[in-house]
Amino acid sequence: MRISAIHHVAVICSDYPRSKHFYTQVLGLRVLAEVHREARRSYKLDLALPDGGQIELFSFPDPPPRPSYPEACGLRHLAFAVDDIDACVAELQAQSIAVEAVRVDEYTGRRYTFFADPDGLPIEFYERG
Incomplete structure (x- = not known):
């Protein structure tokens, strides 16, 4: 097995317009594709990183809160x-x-x-x- 790079990191957000603004306007990431998935009532936004990697920004209705503090196991x-x-x-x-x-x-x-x-x-x- 030879892993060459991280292809993408997926992030689920609670407020899609607010997070889209943050990642595109504040961090300056370029939009590669944006899809509204009607069956899931969600958006998927693919954002380009300068090294070729990507951030996938997802929205889902009522996602559970992310445990962060104290730090939880996981990413x-x-x-x-x-x-x-x-x-x-x-x-x-x-x-x-x-x-x-x-x-x-x-x-x-x-x-x-x-x-x-x-x-x-x-x-x-x-x-x-």
Whole structure:
């Protein structure tokens, strides 16, 4: 078996228009496809990442809340590599998005920070350096 890359990460949101705005306008991800699935009463939005990977944004009627704090077993957070963490933090804060203090990874020496999407999904910016 040879895995070559992550193809996509799927995210279920509670408020589709709000999350679509966040991922496309705040994070600047490009829309590849958008489908309304009438039988499921849901949307599926495919978003392009610069490295070729994708985010699949789903909406479903009345999804259960995501257990996050304290941290639950399962996917912990979504991390994006960035070149300039200070510029990214400034952009988020300019849009009134709360961002944790920038920290340094004790093992790699790289800087990183966390913030949340509209449903509280933890997102990390990790500076390439």
